[in-house]
Amino acid sequence: MIKPTIPKGTRDFSPEIVRRRNYIFQIIRTVFEKYGFQPLETPAMEDMSTLTGKYGEEGDKLMFRILDNGDIIEKAKQAKDNKELSSLLCGKALRYDLTIPFARYVVMHQNEIAFPFKRYQIQPVWRADRPQKGRYREFYQCDADIVGSDSLINETELLSIYDQVFSSLGIKGFELRVNNRKILSGLAEMIGRPELLTDITIAIDKLDKIGLEGVKNELEERGLDKISIEKIEKFLNIQGGGEEKLAQLQALLHDSVTAQKGMEELKEVLFSGNIPLQVKPRLDQTLARGLNYYTGIIIEAKAPAAVKIGSIGGGGRYDDLTGLFGLSGISGVGISFGVDRIYDVLEELNLFPDVVQQSTQVLFLQMDKESLPIIFPLLQKLRENNIASEVYPDQVKFDKQMKYANKRSIPFVAIIGESERAENAVSLKNMQSGKQEKIPMENMLNHLKAQL
RNA sequence: GUGGCUGUAGCUCAGUUGGUUAGAGCAUCAGAUUGUGGUUCUGAGGGUCGUGGGUUCGAACCCCAUCAGCCACCCCA
Secondary structure, rough: OOOOOOOOOOOOOOHHHHHEEEEHHHHHHHHHHHOEEEOOOOOOOHHHHHHHHOOOHHHHHOOOEOOOOOHHHHHHHHOHHHHHHHHHHEEEEOOOHHHHHHHHHHHHOOOOOOOOEEEEEEEEEEEEOOOOOEEEEEEEEEEEEOOOOOOOOHHHHHHHHHHHHHHHOOOOOEEEEEEEEHHHHHHHHHHOOOOHHHHHHHHHHHHHHHHHHHHHHHHHHHHOOOOHHHHHHHHHHOOHHHHHHHHHHHHOOOHHHHHHHHHHHHHHHHHHOOOOOOOOOEEOOOOOOOOOOOOOOOEEOOOOOHHOEEEEEEEEHHHHHHHHOOOOOOOOEEEEOHHHHHHHHHHHHHOOHHHHHHOOOOEEEEOOHHHHHHHHHHHHHHHOOOOOOOOOOOOOOHHHHHHHHOOOOOOOEEEEOOHHHHHEEEEEOOOOOOOOOEEEHHHHHHHHHOOO
């Protein structure tokens, strides 16, 4: 016998968990659709050439490669090192995110697509990372992107989507933070080290986690001198309301054309829109977000401070994403929802509605064979009226059938035995209240409709 | 890739300085109750103590190796 296990970093989702996850997916999907986004699905695997080099060195390492079929021994012998070996033997890999496959799709279908193209995609992605808390090797991403439009209206709409989704889920106290990569670029320019933009963003990104001193140490390790670090510190310490912050940033970064452009964009998104939002996005110049390909506005959605989960979504604008596949000049902006973390937030705040758990509404107990010809037409009638119902398939002890109904949280149990048959009635038990009443068979549907 | 912690019943965990037959709660099954669940009571089944080696008269316990899981770092969602 083999001990049953699943691969590291993967999970089974039991029925009640799937239901809760579907509840989240369904709300996100509905909102995406409401904003005019179209669904897209791409294959679980992509050609290696599509994926390699798109996520940096680290990304290549974390890619799940798929071993080719056929006679690979001969090929393997030609390899000089591991890296060459995998490129010789693995023509395909599991997708690492949804953005690159999307870019590939856009380029391949550019002649059919009506631009600006708004698509959403909810599918799993795979990373050969070492799993830890809240990080898995297989997990879902929920992305919505718009390509082929430079308008900042898109950014506003995406912020509005975050607002809608979180409000619909009943999450109160979430935060939306906004920044612009151009401002960070301007900062790097100002201290005369534009080539260190990535190092600076990575360090700044950790501010929440390691604090100001930690960031300063990290910057030093990444090769910045004291004067530069002082300037960055000054930048990070800017406080106040949005307009105040902008004014101070303006003063600090007045020499950088790039930064000025970034601030213009932010101003337009944050202060000129009339879109009513439940939660006002906040300018946070310390927001960096790891991904390198962002070039404009960056967005982060944070869970309510009380739950200590941090980011539950993020996104931003990236210029020229499709350029990698030979279609240049197309800008994109997108957001992503972190479903696993949102799940934890809802769980912790007890925000899953009870109805999410219900599947079958009515269970017919099987008392004897004679009742089956009565039960089947009733089942059909209920199902035609969208009332999920089933009959217990085996004729076992009453007690056992009741326990089954209870365990499955089925709200109503229908009993038709000898005495019910004699009266042309059905005994209907409300499992929550424990009350049971005998009602005429033809009234069953209306009776249930009234109570469900 | 680097470091730390933990592996005992299906699950969560006890287990004395190394000493008879390794325990509990939950879950499962059966009975109390052949037409009434969720609460109760009674009973039962379930273990190569992760695996392999070593020390010892004797190992769940000590040592070594190995595998697996968890956590942190790097990076990221």
